[in-house]
Amino acid sequence: MEYKAVRGVEDLIPPESLKFEKVVSTFKEVVERGGFKEVILPIFEEARLFTRSVGEATDIVQKEMYVFEDRGGRVIALRPEGTASAVRAYVERGVYAREPFTKWFYVGPMFRFERPQAGRKRQFFQAGAEVFGLSSPGIDAEVIKLAQDVLRRLKVEATLEVNSIGCKECRPEYRKALLVYLEKKLELLCKDCKERFSRNPLRVLDCKVEGCREVVKGAPKITDYLCRECREHYEKLKEYLKLLKVEFKENPLLVRGLDYYTKTVFEFKSDKLGAQSTVLAGGRYDYLVEELGGPKTPALGFAMGIDRVMLLVEEEREEREGVFVITRGEEAYRKGMEVVNLLREKGLKSEIDHRQGSFKAQMKAADRLLYRFALIIGEEELQNGFFSLKELSTGKQEKIESLKELLARL
Numbered sequence: 001m002e003y004k005a006v007r008g009v010e011d012l013i014p015p016e017s018l019k020f021e022k023v024v025s026t027f028k029e030v031v032e033r034g035g036f037k038e039v040i041l042p043i044f045e046e047a048r049l050f051t052r053s054v055g056e057a058t059d060i061v062q063k064e065m066y067v068f069e070d071r072g073g074r075v076i077a078l079r080p081e082g083t084a085s086a087v088r089a090y091v092e093r094g095v096y097a098r099e100p101f102t103k104w105f106y107v108g109p110m111f112r113f114e115r116p117q118a119g120r121k122r123q124f125f126q127a128g129a130e131v132f133g134l135s136s137p138g139i140d141a142e143v144i145k146l147a148q149d150v151l152r153r154l155k156v157e158a159t160l161e162v163n164s165i166g167c168k169e170c171r172p173e174y175r176k177a178l179l180v181y182l183e184k185k186l187e188l189l190c191k192d193c194k195e196r197f198s199r200n201p202l203r204v205l206d207c208k209v210e211g212c213r214e215v216v217k218g219a220p221k222i223t224d225y226l227c228r229e230c231r232e233h234y235e236k237l238k239e240y241l242k243l244l245k246v247e248f249k250e251n252p253l254l255v256r257g258l259d260y261y262t263k264t265v266f267e268f269k270s271d272k273l274g275a276q277s278t279v280l281a282g283g284r285y286d287y288l289v290e291e292l293g294g295p296k297t298p299a300l301g302f303a304m305g306i307d308r309v310m311l312l313v314e315e316e317r318e319e320r321e322g323v324f325v326i327t328r329g330e331e332a333y334r335k336g337m338e339v340v341n342l343l344r345e346k347g348l349k350s351e352i353d354h355r356q357g358s359f360k361a362q363m364k365a366a367d368r369l370l371y372r373f374a375l376i377i378g379e380e381e382l383q384n385g386f387f388s389l390k391e392l393s394t395g396k397q398e399k400i401e402s403l404k405e406l407l408a409r410l
Ligand SMILES: [Zn+2]
Pocket: 166, 167, 168, 169, 170, 171, 226, 227, 228, 229, 230, 231
C-alpha cells in the first residue's frame, strides 16, 4: 500500500463512526442536563501551556507530547489533554468576570506519542467536562454522578475509585513522609520509579510494576496527612456521593498522572480492558486558573476516553428505516428521482439506485443498506400509474395508487 495512516492513528469508518457518534451524543445529553455548555477549543497551543499546567515532570510532557516549531518560530504542541486549553480560554476570555460559576464541556482529538495498543492510540478522543468557580464538595459529587450517568447510559460497567490528594498546605508533609519511606526501598523500585522518586514521587503510588506495587502497599497514606480543610472536604464528598447513591471505593493510592490536581481525584475503571483499565477520570484543580494567570478560582473536571469506552459499548443494531427506490428504464428513473426528492423534503430517508441494474441487484442493495421499504417503479407501474411498495423485513408487497397515498402510508 502506498499511503497509510500514521502509526497509532486510526480512521473511524462506519459502523465504528456510528458507535463514536452514539458515545458522544450520550455524553452531550447527560452533561447538558447538568447545565454544561459546549466549548470548541484549538487542537494545538503553545507548548509551554502544557509544560506549565500538566507539569514539567509528568510523563506526558517529558515523553509523549507532539512538539514542533511552526513557520513563525513558535514552539507548538498538539494538545495531549483538554483541561489546559479550557483553563487558558477561561482566563484569556475573562469569563470569570462575567459568570460566578461556569460549566463547560468539550469533545475532540488529543495526541500523545505512546506505544499504540487496543484502546490506546496516538490520536485519541476525549469528552471532557470542567467546572470553574465552585469549591463545595457537592459539585464534586455531582460531577462524579454525571460521569457515572454517562457510563451507565452507555451500559459500560465500571467501578469508581476516589481519593483526596490534599492541597499546598498538606501535600508537602505527605511528600516528605513518602520520600523517607521510599528511600529505604529504592533498590526494589523499577527504573521509571527510581526516576520518579526525585521528580514526582507520588507517581510511584500508581506504578503498575509488580515490585513497585508491593513496596507501595506499606507506604504512608495521603489520607492520613490531609489538613483539616482537605479532610472535611473529602468527608463531605463521600457523604454527598452516598446521598446521590453513587457506589465508590476509596483508594488511597490513586494519584493521577497530572500535576495540577488537588483534593478530589477519581477514576472509573473497567476490568474488561486488561491493563488499560481507566475509562474516565478527573479531579479538582484549585490552583490551575491562578497559575495560568487568572484570579484564584476553584475548579474541577473529568475526561472520558472515547476510544476505550467504544471497546466496551455494544454494536448498535441499526433499525430499518426509509425508502429505497428501484427503477427500470429512463422514464422510471426520472420519476424515481422526483419521488426521492419529495420524500427527503418530507423528512424521510430515501435513496435511488443510480446503477439502474437488475431488480435483484437493486433489491439486494435496499436490504444491505437497511431500508425499511423498497419502492418499485417498473414498466407495469409506469404504464398503469401506480407504485409497488415492498416491506423488506416481511417481503409483503402492496400497490400504492398515488404519491399522496405513499406519503400517508409512510
Ligand atoms: Zn490540605
